[in-house]
Amino acid sequence: MSGENSSTPTSITLPWASDFHCHLRQGAMMETVTPMGRPHGPAMPNLTPPLTTTQMAVDYGKKLQKLAPNVHFILTLYLNPALTPAEIPRLQQPVYPSGVTTNSDWGAMQEANMVLCLHGECPSDAAKGICILNAEERFLATLRELHQAFPKLRIVLEHATTQAAVEHTVGCTITAHHLFIIIDDWAGHPHHFCKPVAKFPHDRDALRERPSALFPWLDSAPHPRSAKQGEKPAAGVFTTPILIPLMATLFDKMECLDKLEGFISTYGRQFYGLPEPIDGTITLVRLPLAVPAAYAVSGSASDGETVVPFMASTEIGWSIAKTE
C-alpha cells in the first residue's frame, strides 16, 4: 500500500463480488451484459415469457452459463399459481411472488428453507394516498406480519430505498445507484430512472449508513437507449461494468473500505447459504476510471441500441487493476 493518503490503501484485493439481483435479459442484450460483470447470484425471472417453471429456469441458466462459464448463477422463479405448496420443496430456486399467494405457500417455503424475494411496494392507489414515494413504506406493515407469521422464512426486501425500510427490516438488498442519487437526479434524466425510485436525501443517507446490514444487488437493469429516451422511458439503471469500482469509490469516500468485502460478497453469500467464493479475486486500485458514454449492444451498430451506463462520461475514483 502506498499513496498520498497513507491512512487508506491505494489498492485492495477481494474475493469476486456476489450480486443478488441481476437482470441478464435475453437475446443480444443478454449476450452483451452477461459476461460483463461476472455476477454471482440470482438472475431475475422477468423475461418474456417470465420464468415460472424449473425447466424454464434450467434452460435459461444453460444460456447464461455458456456466456459466462465460470460464474455461479442462481436462477429465480416467479411464484405463481402453478407452483403449489406440494411442489415447493422440489424447487431449487429462490422465488418471487407473482399474483395470488397463500399462507400455505409461505409455510411450505419456510419448511423448505427457501428464500423469498419481495419487491416490497404497495401498488399505487391515489384514493388511498399511495404513490411511488410512499409505496415502500406502506408495504412494511405487510412485511412485518409475514415475518411474524413465518419467523424462519428467509425474506429479502429487494432494493430498499427508504430510511423506513432499512430501519424496520432485517434482510434487504440495496441497489448500487440508490447509494448515489436522490429524486432530483432522476427527474429529467431517464437513464437514472428506475423503480423503486430514488427518494429523499435522508433516505440516501440512511442507506449509506447501514452497509453492514445490507447486501447489494446489482439490479443492473439495462435497456437500449431507444427504450430509455422514448415517450415512456423503461425503468432501470445500468451499472454492471462499473459496479465494483463504483462501490470502492463510495466506501473510500465514506472511509469504510474495510466493510467493502462484506457488502459486495460475504453478507449476501451467508444469507443465501452459498459456499465460500471459489472463483478468483479482484484487485482494485485508487486510480480514475473513465466511464464511457455508452456501450454497444452485441449485434447492432445503431445508436438507439447502445446502453448508457450509470455515471456515463464521468470519472470515478477506483479502477479494476486485475482479476484472477
Add this chain to the structure above:
Amino acid sequence: MSGENSSTPTSITLPWASDFHCHLRQGAMMETVTPMGRPHGPAMPNLTPPLTTTQMAVDYGKKLQKLAPNVHFILTLYLNPALTPAEIPRLQQPVYPSGVTTNSDWGAMQEANMVLCLHGECPSDAAKGICILNAEERFLATLRELHQAFPKLRIVLEHATTQAAVEHTVGCTITAHHLFIIIDDWAGHPHHFCKPVAKFPHDRDALRERPSALFPWLDSAPHPRSAKQGEKPAAGVFTTPILIPLMATLFDKMECLDKLEGFISTYGRQFYGLPEPIDGTITLVRLPLAVPAAYAVSGSASDGETVVPFMASTEIGWSIAKTE
C-alpha cells in the same frame, strides 16, 4: 341548456380566459404556440437572452402582438441588478426576481403597486435535506417573512404544487396539469415532467379543493419532442391548445362548473387589476375532444420538432364549440 344530465349544463359560455403565466418562446415555436391559446396575461421572460429591460419587453411584445393581434399581453421582466429601486416606479411590467435583490427593491415595488411573481422553491441542497419534493414547502417561511415586511406588495407564488403552499399563502397560481397528475405520472414520462414537479395524491387533492383561492397559469411550456425525449428531458408540459376544455372537463367532474369562470378569468384579472374582459367569449360543450398525439411546429416537418401535448392521444370530456 339540455342533455342527459339535467342538473348540469351541456354548454357554457364564458369570457375568454386569462392565463397568468405563458411561455410563448421564440422563433418557430413562438409562431406556433402564440396564436393557439389566445392567452391574456403575463408572457414569461425566460428567453435567450432573458428579458431584463423595458425596451426588450416592448420589442418582444410587438412580435407577439403581430401573431395574435386581439390578445392583451402582459410582458414580464427578470428583476436584476440593473433595475434599481429608482427605476422601478417607471416599469410597467410585473417582475421575476433573478439573482440578488434587496429590501429596497421590495419596498420600491410595493410603493409602485407592482406584482412580484415568485418561483417559490429553495434550491436543492442535499446537505440541508432540500430536494425537489420539499423545495416549495421549505420556501414558505421566506414567503411569509416577505409578506410580513411588505404587506401591501402583491406577491404571486407561481405554480403552487403542494398542500402546504395552498394552505399557507394568499396569492398563488396553479398549473393546469398539476390538477391532474402526481409523481407517478411523470416518473417515466418526460412529456409530463415539469418543474416544480407534481407531488403526492394529497397535494393534488388540496389543489383541487381550492379553485376559488387560486388562479390558473397556463404555464404551457412547450418543448420540441427532441428536447423532451433526449438524455436530459427539458422541463415543461404543453397544454395551450386544450387548456379551457381541460379545465371544463375537470370542473364538471368535480361538480363545480359554476366556479370555472372565476378560476380561468375573474380572480386573476382582479388580482392584476386588469379591466373587465373585452375581447369576446368562448362557448364550451360537453362533447368529447380527441387530443392529437402531437402538433407540428411551424417551419418543420421533422418528427423531433413536433410538440406532444398533455393528454396526447386521449379524449377529454369538453370541447370548444364557438369563440366570438
